[in-house]
Amino acid sequence: MNRRVVRVGTRKSPLALRQSRWVMDRLAAAWPELACVEVPMVTEGDRVLDQPLDQAGGRGLFVAEMEEALLRGDIDLAVHSMKDLPIDLATGLTLGPVPLRADPRDVLVSREGWTLEELPYGARVGTGSPRRRAQLLAHRPDLQVVALRGNLETRLRKLEEGQAEALVLAAAGLDRMGYGAERVPLEPPAFLPAVGQGALGLELRAGDAWLLDRLAALRDPAAEAATRAERAFLHALGGGCHLPIAAWSEVRGDRLHLLGRVVRTDGARRLEGEEEGSADAAEDVGRRLGEGLLASGARALL
Numbered sequence: 001m002n003r004r005v006v007r008v009g010t011r012k013s014p015l016a017l018r019q020s021r022w023v024m025d026r027l028a029a030a031w032p033e034l035a036c037v038e039v040p041m042v043t044e045g046d047r048v049l050d051q052p053l054d055q056a057g058g059r060g061l062f063v064a065e066m067e068e069a070l071l072r073g074d075i076d077l078a079v080h081s082m083k084d085l086p087i088d089l090a091t092g093l094t095l096g097p098v099p100l101r102a103d104p105r106d107v108l109v110s111r112e113g114w115t116l117e118e119l120p121y122g123a124r125v126g127t128g129s130p131r132r133r134a135q136l137l138a139h140r141p142d143l144q145v146v147a148l149r150g151n152l153e154t155r156l157r158k159l160e161e162g163q164a165e166a167l168v169l170a171a172a173g174l175d176r177m178g179y180g181a182e183r184v185p186l187e188p189p190a191f192l193p194a195v196g197q198g199a200l201g202l203e204l205r206a207g208d209a210w211l212l213d214r215l216a217a218l219r220d221p222a223a224e225a226a227t228r229a230e231r232a233f234l235h236a237l238g239g240g241c242h243l244p245i246a247a248w249s250e251v252r253g254d255r256l257h258l259l260g261r262v263v264r265t266d267g268a269r270r271l272e273g274e275e276e277g278s279a280d281a282a283e284d285v286g287r288r289l290g291e292g293l294l295a296s297g298a299r300a301l302l
């Protein structure tokens with residue numbers, strides 16, 4: 001089929017635009033005859049800024065409108081942060097190849113460049129994520145976790161204004177935006193990131209073999225195996241992105257190692273485990289770990 005134009009849907013936040021342009025540049029470099037058109041969209045998650053995300057409507061807040069646009073044919077490709085992408089996509093849509101992943105870790109950002117241990121007693125740490133909250137409190141029960149919403153710029157401004165002593169953010173977002181904020185990584189295994197953090201999710205119509213073929217040029221096999229394992233882990237736990245579930249996977253050669261954790265939101269209880277297997281069977285590794293944690297009583301924490 002003689003198609004040349006790919007309409008790429010993206011949220012309008014600076015980070016989302018940065019991500020979709022990165023994908024468009026890579027596609028254009030691999031397929032010079034192909035033209036990408038950016039289609040910025042405002043999603044429900046961008047409109048509801050005054051409530052914590054888990055109360056504002058749960059899963060798929062940033063995704064539903066983009067899925068509808070894909071199914072209508074208004075766009076051909078949706079670029080998401082993998083960690084915002086629900087496990088179950090709308091019928092008729094599929095997850096494409098996974099490109100090279102950015103740093104999956106969380107970082108602690110403060111004006112002083114404090115580590116988690118160095119934060120003053122009772123310091124306010126900004127995050128709306130139950131997973132981050134639970135892991136912060138597990139290490140530092142004295143901390144005051146405060147919900148600071150908004151995009152990266154807004155949160156960094158609130159830190160600057162003194163609304164908190166520190167923030168927890170994804171390293172990937174700061175890196176992609178080129179922000180040089182003072183930060184220290186929250187290192188695994190002590191602190192684990194969200195499933196899919198740092199990776200991009202490329203969503204397209206399941207029947208669009210032409211586009212799937214072209215997206216294959218962007219595939220990073222290690223990133224794909226790691227994110228498949230992490231998402232299968234989350235799926236086995238019946239989870240969504242706003243539950244206190246964390247995972248960390250590493251691919252070395254053809255082996256994949258996965259660490260998973262379920263934490264009670266007050267940080268006082270946790271369950272964790274690890275699994276290893278062939279990177280070719282990444283989803284089996286994730287499913288085994290999820291089922292193992294369920295067998296150990298994970299449901300009581302969720």
Ligand SMILES: NCc1[nH]cc(CCC(=O)O)c1CC(=O)O
Binds near residue numbers: 084
């Ligand atoms: N929850 C919002 C969100 N979705 C993706 C990222 C960062 C980039 C990524 O993880 O891929 C962020 C910001 C953050 O958590 O600090």
